[in-house]
Structures are given as C-alpha cells and as structure tokens.
Amino acid sequence: xxxxxxxxxxxxxxxxxxxxxxxxxxxxxxxxxxxxxxxxxxxxxxxxxxxxxxxxxxxxxxxxxxxxxxxxxxxxxxxxxxxxxxxxxxxxxxxxxxxxxxxxxxxxx
Amino acid sequence: xxxxxxxxxxxxxxxxxxxxxxxxxxxxxxxxxxxxxxxxxxxxxxxxxxxxxxxxxxxxxxxxxxxxxxxxxxxxxxxxxxxxxxxxxxxxxxxxxxxxxxxxxxxxxxxxxxxxxxxxxxxxxxxxxxxxxxxxxxxxxxxxxxxxxxxxxxxxxxxxxxxxxxxxxxxxxxxxxxxxxxxxxxxxxxxxxxxxxxxxxxxxxxxxxxxxxxxxxxxxxxxxxxxxxxxxxxxxxxxxxxxxxxxxxxxxxxxxxxxxxxxxxxxxxxxxxxxxxxxxxxxxxxxxxxxxxxxxxxxxxxxxxxxxxxxxxxxxxxxxxxxxxxxxxxxxxxxxxxxxxxxxxxxxxxxxxxxxxxxxxxxxxxxxxxxxxxxxxxxxxxxxxxxxxxxxxxxxxxxxxxxxxxxxxxxxxxxxxxxxxxxxxxxxxxxxxxxxxxxxxxxxxxxxxxxxxxxxxxxxxxxxxxxxxxxxxxxxxxxxxxxxxxxxxxxxxxxxxxxxxxxxxxxx
Numbered sequence: 001x002x003x004x005x006x007x008x009x010x011x012x013x014x015x016x017x018x019x020x021x022x023x024x025x026x027x028x029x030x031x032x033x034x035x036x037x038x039x040x041x042x043x044x045x046x047x048x049x050x051x052x053x054x055x056x057x058x059x060x061x062x063x064x065x066x067x068x069x070x071x072x073x074x075x076x077x078x079x080x081x082x083x084x085x086x087x088x089x090x091x092x093x094x095x096x097x098x099x100x101x102x103x104x105x106x107x108x109x
Numbered sequence: 110x111x112x113x114x115x116x117x118x119x120x121x122x123x124x125x126x127x128x129x130x131x132x133x134x135x136x137x138x139x140x141x142x143x144x145x146x147x148x149x150x151x152x153x154x155x156x157x158x159x160x161x162x163x164x165x166x167x168x169x170x171x172x173x174x175x176x177x178x179x180x181x182x183x184x185x186x187x188x189x190x191x192x193x194x195x196x197x198x199x200x201x202x203x204x205x206x207x208x209x210x211x212x213x214x215x216x217x218x219x220x221x222x223x224x225x226x227x228x229x230x231x232x233x234x235x236x237x238x239x240x241x242x243x244x245x246x247x248x249x250x251x252x253x254x255x256x257x258x259x260x261x262x263x264x265x266x267x268x269x270x271x272x273x274x275x276x277x278x279x280x281x282x283x284x285x286x287x288x289x290x291x292x293x294x295x296x297x298x299x300x301x302x303x304x305x306x307x308x309x310x311x312x313x314x315x316x317x318x319x320x321x322x323x324x325x326x327x328x329x330x331x332x333x334x335x336x337x338x339x340x341x342x343x344x345x346x347x348x349x350x351x352x353x354x355x356x357x358x359x360x361x362x363x364x365x366x367x368x369x370x371x372x373x374x375x376x377x378x379x380x381x382x383x384x385x386x387x388x389x390x391x392x393x394x395x396x397x398x399x400x401x402x403x404x405x406x407x408x409x410x411x412x413x414x415x416x417x418x419x420x421x422x423x424x425x426x427x428x429x430x431x432x433x434x435x436x437x438x439x440x441x442x443x444x445x446x447x448x449x450x451x452x453x454x455x456x457x458x459x460x461x462x463x464x465x466x467x468x469x470x471x472x473x474x475x476x477x478x479x480x481x482x483x484x485x486x487x488x489x490x491x492x493x494x495x496x497x498x499x500x501x502x503x504x505x506x507x508x509x510x511x512x513x514x515x516x517x518x519x520x521x522x523x524x525x526x527x528x529x530x531x532x533x534x535x536x537x538x539x540x541x542x543x544x545x546x547x548x549x550x551x552x553x554x555x556x557x558x559x560x561x562x563x564x565x566x567x568x569x570x571x572x573x574x575x576x577x578x579x580x581x582x583x584x585x586x587x588x589x590x591x592x593x594x595x596x597x598x599x600x601x602x603x604x605x606x607x608x609x610x611x612x613x614x615x616x617x
Contacts, residue, residue: 029354030538031584032375032412033274033301035513036462039354046354047361066353068538068584072511076469085458086147086302086330087275089355090339094332095147095163095302101461104469104508 002065002074002107006058009082010100014040014059017092024092026058028065028078028102038063038080038100039091076104118208121221121445124151125212126306129160132168132328133312135175136321141329142167149306152218152453153444155492161305164329166337169297172325173343176268176295179322184265184293188243191291195240197318199233205314206233211445212307213279218453218494219407220444231573232283235591238575239287242593256610262603265293266345269599270338272331272359273308274350275301275455276410276515282308284590285348290323292599297325297344299335303456331355342366346599349373350412353584371588371598373412373581375513376541379534380404380415380570381556383527383547387424393568394431397546400570401432404519405439405451405498410459412585413542415519415570417510419530422523429478429521432500436479439498442486451517453493460494463516466509467499475503475520505533513539527552535561540582544570563589 004026006014018024023043029035039046040061051067058080065073083101088094119125129146131138146160162168183191202209209232210224219228249261271285278300289296300308305328312326327334339347340362349359350373363370386397404415420428444452454460460483467481480499485491501509501520510520524530534543534556543562547553557565563580566572573579578592588598 027354027357029352030375030512031352031356032373032513032515033276033351034355035352035375035515036466037352037354039358041358046358049357069353069512072506072538073508075473075506076508083458083461085456085461087456087458089331089351090336090358092332095330099458101458101465103465104472106472 002055002070002077004055004058004063004078004080006080007082010080011059013082013093013096013098013100014061018059021092024061026061026063026080027052028063028069030069034087034089036102037088037091038102039088040093040100041091075106075109077107079103079105118205118211121207121211121214124158124215125208125310126159126215130162130306130309130328132162132164132172133309133316133324133326134168134172135178135325136316139171141165142171147302147330149216151215152455152494153215154489155457155494156489158215159306162328164327164334168327168329169334169337169341172297172327173268173341175322176297176325177343179320180265180267180295183295183320183323184267186293188246191293192240192243194318195236195287195291198315199236199240201314201318202229202233202236202311209279209307209310212310214444214452216304216306217275217278217455218444220449220452222447222449223407228277228280232280235283235287235575239291239596242596243291246593246596253606256608258607258609260605260607262605263292264601264603266599266601267294268344269294269296269346269348270341270344271296271298272335272339272347272349272351273298273300275303276407276412278304279307279311281350282311286324288595289599290319292596294599295323295325297327297338299327299329299338302328302330340365344368346370356586369598372586373588373590374584374586375412376539376562376581376585377417377511377513377537378413378415378542378544378562379417379419379537379560380544381419381530381534381546382421382424382428383549383552384421384423385548386546387427388548393548396568398431398435400544400546401519402435402439403570405436405517406571408451408454408496409517410455410515411571413564413571414513414515415542415544416514417505418519418521419524419533420521422525425523433479436498436500441484441495441497443490451498453495454516455494457494459515460496463496463514463518466514466516466518470501470503470507470509473503473507473509475501475507475509478502478521505536511537527556531556531559538583539585541585542566
C-alpha cells in the first residue's frame with residue numbers, strides 16, 4: 001500500500017508556504033510538462049474529488065492522488081523532496097526557485 | 110531600456126535576446142505594474158540570458174482591458190482580412206526563420222537542427238493552414254419549412270486565454286494562436302516561465318500586422334500570472350497544455366465561469382512493432398528502427414513521445430540489436446551545433462525528474478539497456494541539463510511504463526500475440542498518441558481502430574502536419590488541435606431563425 005512521507009527540506013518548504021498562504025493540500029499530478037509533480041494548493045482552492053485517494057499527510061497537509069493514478073502507482077511509496085527549480089504551474093512552490101519533487105520507493109501492495 | 114534592439118540575425122552562436130522583455134499589451138511594450146522581473150536562463154549552459162516581466166493579476170487585467178477594447182473591431186473584420194493577416198504573420202516568420210529558430214534553441218535547449226527543420230516550418234505552415242481553412246469555412250442555411258429558414262453563422266468567442274507549455278514554446282503558441290486569431294478572437298497568452306523569450310521576439314516581429322490588443326503576451330509565473338488568467342471571468346475560453354492536476358484545476362476555474370476549455374495533458378504513447386517488421390532487411394525495417402528512436406526527438410519532451418515500445422517477442426533480439434546501435438549513434442551536445450541530434454532538457458528540475466524516474470526504474474527491476482545517467486559535455490555545457498538517451502526493459506505495470514517521464518527515455522517490453530499487444534497498448538491512463546508498424550494493411554487497420562488514442566501514427570511517427578487532428582482520448586485531454594475543427598473550439602454558433610411568412614401562428 002502506497003504511503004507518502006517528506007524529507008526535512010520538503011517539511012521546511014511546506015512550513016514556509018503555510019506561513020504565507022495558510023493551510024495547504026497536495027495533489028499528485030501526472031501527464032506531460034510538469035507531470036509527476038506534487039502540486040501544492042491552498043486548502044479549498046483545488047476541489048478534491050470523491051474518488052481521489054488520500055495517501056497520508058506531510059507537514060500537516062493532506063496528500064491526494066487520483067484513483068486511476070493510484071492504481072498505477074500503488075506499488076510505490078512516495079517521498080516528497082525539494083530540488084532547485086521554478087516551475088509548478090499554479091502550485092504554491094512556484095516562483096520560489098525551489099520546488100517539490102516526488103521520489104519513490106517500492107512497497108508491498 | 111527594454112526591447113530596444115533590432116533583431117538582426119547574428120548567427121546561432123550569438124544570444125539573440127534583448128536584455129529585458131516587458132509584456133506585449135495593446136500593441137505596446139508595457140512594464141509589469143509591480144516593476145518586478147525574473148531572470149531567464151538557457152538550459153544549454155544554465156547561464157542567465159536576460160530579464161523577463163514577472164507579472165501578476167494587475168498585468169493580466171491590463172491585457173484583458175486591451176483585448177476587450179480590440180475585440181469588437183477585430184471580430185468584425187472580414188475573413189479575407191484576417192486570413193491575410195495570418196498569411197503575413199507566416200511570411201514574417203519565414204523571413205526571420207533562422208532568428209526564431211536560434212531563439213528557440215537558446216530558450217529551450219533543443220537542437221538547431223530541429224528548430225530549423227521542424228518547430229519553425231510547422232509554425233509557419235500552421236498560420237497558412239488556418240488562413241486557408243478560414244476562407245473555406247461555410248456557415249449554414251437550413252430550410253425548416255417553406256417560410257422558415259435557419260441561418261447558422263460563425264462568430265468569435267471574444268477574448269480567450271491561452272497557457273503555453275515549455276516543450277515547443279513557439280510552436281505550441283502558434284498551434285493555439287492561429288485558430289484563435291483566425292476565428293476573430295483577441296488573445297491573452299501566458300508563456301511558460303521556463304521558456305518565456307522567443308515569443309517576445311515573435312510579438313515584436315509581427316507587431317505591425319495585428320491591430321493593438323488583438324494579441325497580448327503577459328509573462329510571469331504560473332501562480333502569479335497564469336492563475337489570474339485561467340480563473341478570470343473576462344475570458345470566454347481557456348486553452349491549456351500541461352499536466353493532469355493543473356488540467357483539473359483549470360476545468361474547475363472554467364466551471365466557476367461556465368466557459369469552455371480545451372486541454373492537452375500528455376500521454377504514455379505505445380509504439381508497437383509487429384512481427385512482420387523484420388521480414389525483410391530493407392528501407393521499411395530501417396524506417397521502423399528510426400520510428401523506435403523517435404523517443405529521443407526534442408529530448409523526449411513531447412506529449413506524444415513514443416515512450417513505450419512494444420516489440421513482438423520473435424523479433425525482439427533482431428530488432429533491438431539494430432535499435433540500440435541507432436540509439437547509441439545519437440549525437441548529443443551543444444544544441445547550437447548543426448550536427449547535434451539531442452540537446453539539453455528544458456530546465457534543471459526537468460532533469461531532476463528524469464533522474465528520479467531512472468531511480469524508480471532501477472528499484473522496480475527494469476533493466477537499463479543503454480543510458481540511464483546524465484551527460485557532461487564539458488566547458489560551459491557542464492552547467493546545462495543533459496541526459497543520455499535511455500532504454501529500459503521491463504513490463505507494463507512498472508512506473509516507467511505508466512507515467513510520462515518527459516525525457517529521452519523509452520521503456521521496452523515484448524508481446525506474444527496481437528491480443529496481448531493491444532491489451533498492453535491500452536493499459537494506460539492516457540490516450541494521446543500511438544505508433545503502429547506492420548507491413549500488413551489489415552493488421553494496421555484493425556490495430557489502428559482498436560487503440561484508444563487520438564493519433565495513431567501508422568508506419569510513421571512524430572509527424573505533425575496541419576490538417577491532421579491532434580488530441581487525446583482518456584486522461585489526455587479535450588479538443589483537437591492542428592485541424593480545421595479547432596476553429597469550432599474558438600467560435601460561437603449564431604442561429605438566426607427567420608420566418609418569411611406574414612401570417613400569425615394563431616395561438617393568441
């Protein structure tokens with residue numbers, strides 16, 4: 001079963017974002033360009049769907065993934081890290097010159 | 110002083126950009142209201158190559174003001190006038206092809222060989238295509254009964270928003286701009302912050318062709334400028350190319366404003382090589398091998414990257430022996446050199462993401478047949494973002510088969526019969542592209558129809574001619590670009606239902 005954890009650097013960045021924007025949530029993206037990025041939004045901005053799967057919480061922020069993507073990713077645990085970068089579309093890490101990155105470990109299904 | 114340089118082409122080795130770019134709003138260069146700029150870097154070396162407006166909601170509003178001011182007059186222009194404007198844009202781009210190709214190479218990191226031969230010629234042709242189909246578009250006259258006629262007119266939507274990706278910055282902008290402008294809309298366009306500069310040279314080159322306010326380009330970060338555009342109640346439509354979570358968010362904002370969206374969200378395209386591909390050692394076999402290696406085109410940063418290769422088990426050894434040699438013959442290096450076949454990934458974080466998938470692939474037990482690491486080309490290129498073309502072997506349940514890596518990476522597996530090939534091909538969340546290789550017409554037809562993808566390249570790959578519809582099934586998006594039908598996505602239908610009878614109905 002897939003779980004999610006965060007590196008100390010990611011927890012630090014979450015704290016900085018929460019200090020600026022209030023409570024946040026994460027939604028794991030897929031697809032092209034910034035696909036595979038863990039997107040971070042103010043709670044109440046991104047609408048969590050009924051079928052989204054909550055993998056856990058990091059830094060007090062709930063972390064979701066779509067049901068179909070969960071099926072394809074569920075043999076991996078996600079570790080949210082931080083790397084240098086600018087992108088992230090509407091994610092709250094955007095423009096901070098560092099951004100979240102999803103790393104993975106194999107887990108038991 | 111922003112934008113004060115004339116863009117005389119000085120060769121691909123000379124950085125082509127002005128020191129600073131403001132926004133292009135209402136036909137003028139307008140500084141961001143906050144006064145903030147961000148530093149643009151080239152992925153070739155990682156070096157800074159100028160400043161770009163770091164806009165926010167205020168600048169988006171200014172662009173929307175300019176667009177709304179222009180929309181009535183632009184919407185009333187004749188199709189001939191708009192078509193001619195598109196043709197002039199195409200001519201202007203063609204006259205400055207080397208400059209724009211050089212800019213794109215510096216901004217994105219892709220080889221000059223590709224920008225000269227693909228990105229720019231395709232972008233030029235796209236404007237000519239929509240100039241043509243606009244002239245040929247018909248409204249409708251339907252005779253409901255002897256005295257009642259339904260007229261159907263095409264009308265522009267008004268002001269539309271467009272959010273552009275960083276993988277083909279200028280070409281994707283042109284894919285969206287040409288149909289929107291042809292249909293009579295005014296546009297507020299937000300380029301990707303990773304590749305914000307080429308489009309500003311484009312805007313400068315064509316500024317005299319379009320009336321002020323018809324095209325507005327506002328640069329900045331997604332959160333600060335993209336979101337206020339996508340969620341704005343003053344746009345009549347939003348077009349986006351990117352990934353699924355942002356796609357959902359854009360649909361969510363559109364739902365709040367009850368406006369249409371077109372989305373292109375990527376894929377995990379299967380490239381299927383049937384047993385008869387290797388029947389002869391001829392040109393067709395050679396073409397199929399090239400089709401396999403197409404995963405490296407544009408550094409794999411293509412939504413339709415053929416990133417899953419499905420090869421019949423009986424030809425696997427013969428096929429892969431040739432294919433790996435072809436992969437290892439790819440010349441990687443400075444994208445500004447004509448011989449370079451694969452350049453730099455578009456950003457450092459993109460490089461990091463690809464490396465994270467190398468890590469996942471190894472942990473899942475996928476075998477690396479070649480590549481699997483970064484490349485260091487020495488000198489100033491050491492600061493750039495280079496990844497070796499990489500071939501994994503594994504099975505379709507692995508993450509490297511299930512998620513778009515957006516790098517020069519292909520994951521290879523085998524199939525034993527056609528049923529299994531189809532099952533693997535369709536076992537994906539996405540459905541944007543697919544490749545199909547066989548000498549048998551019936552195999553091609555049956556497979557082509559059964560694959561759940563919007564584009565099935567059959568005995569070819571990575572061709573993007575205008576007039577061939579491009580768009581996704583499943584989670585790959587909504588809408589069809591690159592075709593006349595995109596005009597419909599930028600038009601309202603006005604029905605005038607006219608009675609020519611002088612007689613009342615008799616109800617009242």
